[in-house]
Amino acid sequence: MSRVVFSLSAAPGMAEGLARCFEADLGELETRRFPDGETYLRIATPVSGRDVVLLCTLDRPDAKIAPLLFAADALRDQGARSIALVAPYLAYMRQDKAFNPGEAITSMSFSRLLSFYFDFLVTVDPHLHRIDNLDEIYSVPSKVVPAAPAIADWLKANIPDAFVIGPDEESEQWVLDVADRAGIPSAVLEKKRWGDFDVAISGGSLPDMDDKQPVIIDDIASSARTLVETVKLLLKAGTQPPVCVVVHPIFAGDAYDELLQAGAKRVISVNAIAHPTNAVDISPALAEALCAWSVQNDELIGAGH
Numbered sequence: 001m002s003r004v005v006f007s008l009s010a011a012p013g014m015a016e017g018l019a020r021c022f023e024a025d026l027g028e029l030e031t032r033r034f035p036d037g038e039t040y041l042r043i044a045t046p047v048s049g050r051d052v053v054l055l056c057t058l059d060r061p062d063a064k065i066a067p068l069l070f071a072a073d074a075l076r077d078q079g080a081r082s083i084a085l086v087a088p089y090l091a092y093m094r095q096d097k098a099f100n101p102g103e104a105i106t107s108m109s110f111s112r113l114l115s116f117y118f119d120f121l122v123t124v125d126p127h128l129h130r131i132d133n134l135d136e137i138y139s140v141p142s143k144v145v146p147a148a149p150a151i152a153d154w155l156k157a158n159i160p161d162a163f164v165i166g167p168d169e170e171s172e173q174w175v176l177d178v179a180d181r182a183g184i185p186s187a188v189l190e191k192k193r194w195g196d197f198d199v200a201i202s203g204g205s206l207p208d209m210d211d212k213q214p215v216i217i218d219d220i221a222s223s224a225r226t227l228v229e230t231v232k233l234l235l236k237a238g239t240q241p242p243v244c245v246v247v248h249p250i251f252a253g254d255a256y257d258e259l260l261q262a263g264a265k266r267v268i269s270v271n272a273i274a275h276p277t278n279a280v281d282i283s284p285a286l287a288e289a290l291c292a293w294s295v296q297n298d299e300l301i302g303a304g305h
Contacts, residue, residue, distance in 0.1 A: 002049070002050050002051060003022060003023065003024035003025065003050065003051045003052075003053070003294065004024055004025045004026075004027040004045055004047060004050050004051075004052055004053070005018055005019040005022065005024045005025070005026055005027060005052075005053045005055060006027040006028075006029045006043070006045070006052065006053070006054050006055065006071065006075075007026075007029070007055040007056070008029065008031070008054065008055065008056040008064065008067055008068055008071060009055075009056045009057055009058075009064055010055045010056070010057055010088070010274065011057070011088075011271035011272075011273065011274040011275075011278055012274060013283075014055065014088075014271060014281075014283050015055050017281065017283035017284070017287075018053070018055060018086065018283050018286055018287055018290075020287075021283060021284050021286075021287030021288075022053065022287040022290050022291065022294075024053065025045070027043070027044075027045035027047070027052075028044040028045045029041070029042070029043055029044065029045075029071065030042040030044055031067050031071075039066050039067050039070060041067055041070045041071055041074060042074075043071070043074050043075060043078055046078075047075055047078050047079060047080045048078060048079030048080070049079060049080075049081050050080060050081055051080075051081055051082050051084070051294055052075050052080040052081075052082065052083045052084070053083075053084045053085075053086055053290060054068065054071055054072060054075070054083060054084070054085050054086065054118075055086045056068050056085065056086070056087055057087060057088045057089045057272060057273050057274070058087045058089055058090055058091035059089050059091065059248070059250050059273045060250075061091035061092065065113075068085075069113070069117055072085075072117040072118060073117065076117075082119045082120070083117070083118050083119050083120075084118065084119060084120040084121070084122065084290060084293060085114060085117075085118040085120070085121050085122070086122045086123075086286055086290070087121065087122070087123050088123065088124045088270075088271075088272035088273065088282060088286065089123070089124065089248045089250075089272050089273050090121075090123040090126045090127075091110065092106045092107050092109070092110035092111075093107050093126050093127040093128070093129075094107070094127055094129070095107055096108075096129060096130045096131055096137075097130055107131075107137060108137055111134075111137040111138045111139075112139075114138070114140075115138050115139040115140045118140055119140060119141075120140060120141050120142070120143075120293050121134070121138060121140060121141070121142040121143070122142070122143045122145060122286055122289045122290060122293070123142070123143075123144060123145065124144070124145045124146075124147055124247065124248075124270065124272045124282055124285075124286070125144065125145075125146060125147050125174065125219055125247050125248070125272075126144060127219060127220060129170075141293070143289040143292070143293065145282065145285045145286055145288075145289050146174070146177070146285075147174070147247045147270045147272070147280070147282060147285075148174050148177040148178045148181060149181060149285070150270065150280045150281065150282055150285060151178050151217065151245055151247075151270065151280055152177075152178045152181035152182040153181075153182075154268070154279065154280045155178065155182045155184065155215065155245075156182050156183075159213050159215060159243065161211065161212055161213050162182070162184050162212065162213050162214075162215045162243075163184065163185050163186070163187070163207075163209045163212035163213065163214050163215065164178055164179045164182075164184055164185070164186040164187075164215050164217055165186070165187055165188075165189065165214055165215065165216045165217070165230065165234070165242070166186070166187070166188035166189065166216075166217060166218075167189050167216060167218055167226045167227065167229075167230040168188070168189060168190065168226065169188065169190065170219075171188065171217060171218055171219065172188045174217065174219065174247075175188060175217050176188075178217060185207070185212070187206065187207050189230065189233070206234075206237050206239075209239050209240070212240075213240055213242075213243060214234050214239045214240060214242035214243070215242065215243045215244075215245055216230050216231065216234075216242050216243070216244045216245065217245045217246075218244070218245075218246055218247070219246075219247045219248060220246070220247065220248045220250060221244075221246040221248070221249055221250060221251055221255065221256075221259070221269075222250040222251070222252050222255065223252060223253075223255055224251060224255035224256065224258060224259045227244050227246075227259055227262075227264070228258055228259055228262045230242075231244070231259065231262045231263050231264050232262055232263070235263050240265070241263050241264065241265035242263075242264060242265060243264070243265050243266045243267075243268065244259060244264045244266070244267045244268070245267075245268055245269070245280075246267065246268075246269040246270070246277070247269070247270045247272060248269075248270070248272050248273055249267075249269035249270075249272075249273050249275040249277055249278070250273060251275065256275075256277075268280065270282050271283070
């Protein structure tokens with residue numbers, strides 16, 4: 001095959017699923033740490049003239065960045081025709097402005113770095129706040145894969161009586177999308193945040209959910225304070241224990257246990273980041289994005305670009 005997928009970091013089975021859906025070989029890549037902490041990396045599969053995909057989800061990114069860039073550089077040296085990065089979770093999206101003098105705008109720094117090494121970027125629902133799309137900061141073509149269709153399919157198959165709840169205004173876009181696709185009701189709450197762990201959720205007059213299963217949907221669970229406070233609010237209002245659905249299950253420290261202790265009935269997540277809660281497979285959608293890129297890439301090369 002002219003396509004090959006290498007995996008540096010991903011949920012179990014994602015590399016195999018992506019290679020199968022993308023009709024690509026699964027490449028072999030060896031990496032380890034030297035005693036002094038430096039990285040050894042070897043590309044063990046021939047890549048000359050081939051379209052290459054590097055799969056690396058970028059939660060807890062700092063330990064992954066050096067091997068990722070070394071791999072991209074080695075692939076280029078060995079004659080890869082093109083290199084796409086599939087980063088289901090894309091790091092360094094939150095610091096998109098300098099809040100204090102002298103602060104690094106790390107979203108810009110990181111985008112310049114990845115744009116230099118890769119020809120194409122695929123990610124799942126990046127945390128866009130003060131920018132509208134990735135093209136504003138990335139200079140290479142990119143494709144955002146929405147998790148909403150896969151989540152909606154999972155809800156229809158597993159929780160047909162769901163009532164979807166968005167914990168804040170930022171969640172409204174994908175909560176409404178999921179609800180529309182699944183044909184289920186929804187509501188969006190309000191959030192105030194004063195710090196990483198200081199969050200308040202308010203619901204005004206919550207709709208009647210007596211015969212429904214509340215399902216809270218959020219894009220990122222890091223400290224999980226937003227989800228914890230939303231669970232508490234719903235339980236106080238007398239709803240059934242809610243199910244929590246997360247696109248990017250970072251769950252720093254004890255966040256996952258705290259969410260369960262708050263009263264969540266169940267937590268499920270998209271496999272954008274490996275976690276025991278993974279239940280929604282995003283691999284087919286990622287492969288579809290790669291296929292569209294591959295066709296465009298062939299057309300550009302055929303046209304002499």
